[in-house]
Amino acid sequence: MDVKTRLHEIAHVRYGLELSQCSDSQLYHALLQLTQELSAARPAPEGARKLYYFSAEFLIGKLLSNNLLALGIFDEVSQALTQCGKSLSAVEDMEPEPSLGNGGLGRLAACFLDSIAALGLPGDGVGLNYHYGLFKQEFHLSHQFEQPNPWIEDESWLIPTGVEFEVPFAFGPVKAKLLDIAVPGAHSGVANRLHLFDVENPAAPPADGIDFDKSDLPAHLTSFLYPDDSDEEGRLLRVYQQYFMVSAGAQLILKELAERGYGPEALGDHVAIQINDTHPSMVIPELVRLLTARGLSMDAAVAQVSKTCAYTNHTILAEALEKWPLAFIEKVAPQLVPIIRELDARAKAAHPDPKVAILQGEAGKELVHMAHMDIHYGYSVNGVAALHTDILKSSELRHFYDIYPAKFNNKTNGVTLRRWLEVCNPQLAALLDECVGPEWRRDPARLSKLMDYYNDSAVLEKLLSIKSANKRFASDVFARDQYGIRLDPEAVFDIQVKRLHEYKRQQMNALYVIHKYLEIKAGQLPPRPITVIFGAKAAPAYVMAKHIIHLILCLRRLIESDPQVRPWLHVAMVENYNVTWAERLIPACDISEQISLASKEASGTGNMKFMANGAVTLGTLDGANVEIAELVGPDNIYTFGAGSNYVIELVKQRDAGLKPGYQPDVYYQRPAVKPLVDFLGDPALVALGDREALKALWTDLITKDWFMALLDVEAYIAARDRAVADYGDRTAWARKMLVNTARSGYFSSDRTIAEYNRDIWRLK
Numbered sequence: 001m002d003v004k005t006r007l008h009e010i011a012h013v014r015y016g017l018e019l020s021q022c023s024d025s026q027l028y029h030a031l032l033q034l035t036q037e038l039s040a041a042r043p044a045p046e047g048a049r050k051l052y053y054f055s056a057e058f059l060i061g062k063l064l065s066n067n068l069l070a071l072g073i074f075d076e077v078s079q080a081l082t083q084c085g086k087s088l089s090a091v092e093d094m095e096p097e098p099s100l101g102n103g104g105l106g107r108l109a110a111c112f113l114d115s116i117a118a119l120g121l122p123g124d125g126v127g128l129n130y131h132y133g134l135f136k137q138e139f140h141l142s143h144q145f146e147q148p149n150p151w152i153e154d155e156s157w158l159i160p161t162g163v164e165f166e167v168p169f170a171f172g173p174v175k176a177k178l179l180d181i182a183v184p185g186a187h188s189g190v191a192n193r194l195h196l197f198d199v200e201n202p203a204a205p206p207a208d209g210i211d212f213d214k215s216d217l218p219a220h221l222t223s224f225l226y227p228d229d230s231d232e233e234g235r236l237l238r239v240y241q242q243y244f245m246v247s248a249g250a251q252l253i254l255k256e257l258a259e260r261g262y263g264p265e266a267l268g269d270h271v272a273i274q275i276n277d278t279h280p281s282m283v284i285p286e287l288v289r290l291l292t293a294r295g296l297s298m299d300a301a302v303a304q305v306s307k308t309c310a311y312t313n314h315t316i317l318a319e320a321l322e323k324w325p326l327a328f329i330e331k332v333a334p335q336l337v338p339i340i341r342e343l344d345a346r347a348k349a350a351h352p353d354p355k356v357a358i359l360q361g362e363a364g365k366e367l368v369h370m371a372h373m374d375i376h377y378g379y380s381v382n383g384v385a386a387l388h389t390d391i392l393k394s395s396e397l398r399h400f401y402d403i404y405p406a407k408f409n410n411k412t413n414g415v416t417l418r419r420w421l422e423v424c425n426p427q428l429a430a431l432l433d434e435c436v437g438p439e440w441r442r443d444p445a446r447l448s449k450l451m452d453y454y455n456d457s458a459v460l461e462k463l464l465s466i467k468s469a470n471k472r473f474a475s476d477v478f479a480r481d482q483y484g485i486r487l488d489p490e491a492v493f494d495i496q497v498k499r500l501h502e503y504k505r506q507q508m509n510a511l512y513v514i515h516k517y518l519e520i521k522a523g524q525l526p527p528r529p530i531t532v533i534f535g536a537k538a539a540p541a542y543v544m545a546k547h548i549i550h551l552i553l554c555l556r557r558l559i560e561s562d563p564q565v566r567p568w569l570h571v572a573m574v575e576n577y578n579v580t581w582a583e584r585l586i587p588a589c590d591i592s593e594q595i596s597l598a599s600k601e602a603s604g605t606g607n608m609k610f611m612a613n614g615a616v617t618l619g620t621l622d623g624a625n626v627e628i629a630e631l632v633g634p635d636n637i638y639t640f641g642a643g644s645n646y647v648i649e650l651v652k653q654r655d656a657g658l659k660p661g662y663q664p665d666v667y668y669q670r671p672a673v674k675p676l677v678d679f680l681g682d683p684a685l686v687a688l689g690d691r692e693a694l695k696a697l698w699t700d701l702i703t704k705d706w707f708m709a710l711l712d713v714e715a716y717i718a719a720r721d722r723a724v725a726d727y728g729d730r731t732a733w734a735r736k737m738l739v740n741t742a743r744s745g746y747f748s749s750d751r752t753i754a755e756y757n758r759d760i761w762r763l764k
């Protein structure tokens, strides 16, 4: 039966209606059913080994369009709806966005699942089914508030499997129920799975806000991703969640291994586990425990686990490298403690250097250094961009690199161009079909053929008109969904959307806004109107990040209420930035803000999405920006600021208390900088906001400025002003757009996954 007939039939059976009579919500549920049926009919890929990608987060976004595309029925369904007066995008508005991730790390996991399936490789995700997500962000009085984000409806993408495992916590066993989300692969005809574990009786959402009784277990094990860890109960809950995920996941692996006809002694030959950052690291001792329980000797169990597990490092920020008190693990899963002690003793016997120990600290207060466990007992350690991997080898993990040089490898991140170009920017995708042929959709390297049109004025014009259309679309959605706030589609769209963190330096972007505001007030107008768009969630307990959001929202109000400034400068901040917002904003972007302090952003993936959609990067030479700069050349990117070697040197001096270190006051005193920072105390701004919050941010900037915004702000302003001026030469700018899209094929996650498979997983 063809797809259209089946869709009509589903509508008929479910509602007794013709498609044209169905509401958008009914159509959404009919399409959900159709998509689920087609995915379920697909076989799982086979191979010598099977991959399990363990991650605390999967920021998968809405699935309808993505799955229709992967199933090869996007156009057919879209036409069927148009024929009866409906639109797929209106139908997709009915879909709630799953709230299973936080930022780049979770989105990477989602892109990887998409590419693994598209390449026809056997690989499933393993994670948790959070009911209330990260949190839903709301703004009131220019402050962030957090609310639960319940996203699971009666009918959803979650498929009950009937599979259950018992997770042996110290307080008693807890049943882990397995739910699956199908991951159909584009072009491959197969489907993998995202395995999400859940408790049997999940807790109801907290009445207001995201505070809840963290000791109420097991009900709250799958309530929230990253519960507030500013107190001990919150940190302990994270350990409970992690053990719940890895114990159930490890049992699933051994069950499937047995079903494939292999015993536990063959684990390493038939299974690969990728540990996405340190959250799933307890899978190592848990697997050792399960293998020894199944009769393997300790030596054999350790050998198998070490042939199975591979670790991806995502950050060099010390506060993000998890070190759990051994006492927590004793409290949660005491059966792991002797195993961790054994793993530590073996590592210490082979490598006495205390810097590489797993257990650190005096007896009774020992900390388990999760990354160290991963490196000793994993067979691969990878960073996520060339610069990041170099920094791991030469400084952060140097002592490990000396011991295990062959384990280290780089895998520069990627993004699935199916979601981040085909689905989110159909007009550009269609133009690319015309110019380079539709083969780019299977083989993104072919995008480079777009370079042939560098001097083709018709193509350059089209690129500009597609960008304009995307800006108008984003403006309309923005006006509809964000309290009627209008964006000016004629202005330069300058966008910084990503989690809020001081190292990503939204505060430096805000200083540029202040700079422009003061210039305009002084009668010095920019060459054209500028719209600065932010989107970011701050972790609930991250006070300085919340102060930065407050500053941005106050600046927005100040500028909106000033008729002298308003025609030239806009500031907008989307509430509850998520994948859906990213899909609307990225195709509409002119200038992509990637301004982290050099050495601190491991890779970034937002930068890649913007590049593919023809935005020009304004960035530091950090993470994958370095590789973007190499690919597009200096005329097609704006780079500025201190380089990573210099920053690493400054940080070393600061940590050692040596002079000169970094002294923000020196930069604050510069005549171009002081007025910008002092504007945080300007009566007009303070009148709109919270004096204490603005004061705290001001004080932090001039005394600590941990991520050195003042070091780079002058160079940043100069580079950004240059980009805004260059935007005026429309042909030259269109060429920059063209080069960025043409060179973005390298950042397809299909390329990244092919490399993981070739160098690490060897699935088939």
Ligand SMILES: *Cc1c(COP(=O)(O)O)cnc(C)c1O
Pocket: 102, 103, 104, 105, 107, 497, 498, 499, 577, 578, 579, 580, 582, 603, 604, 605, 606, 607, 609
């Ligand atoms: C891509 C993406 C990110 C990661 O952005 P970075 O700029 O790499 O930090 C975060 N959130 C969402 C919703 C994304 O789509």
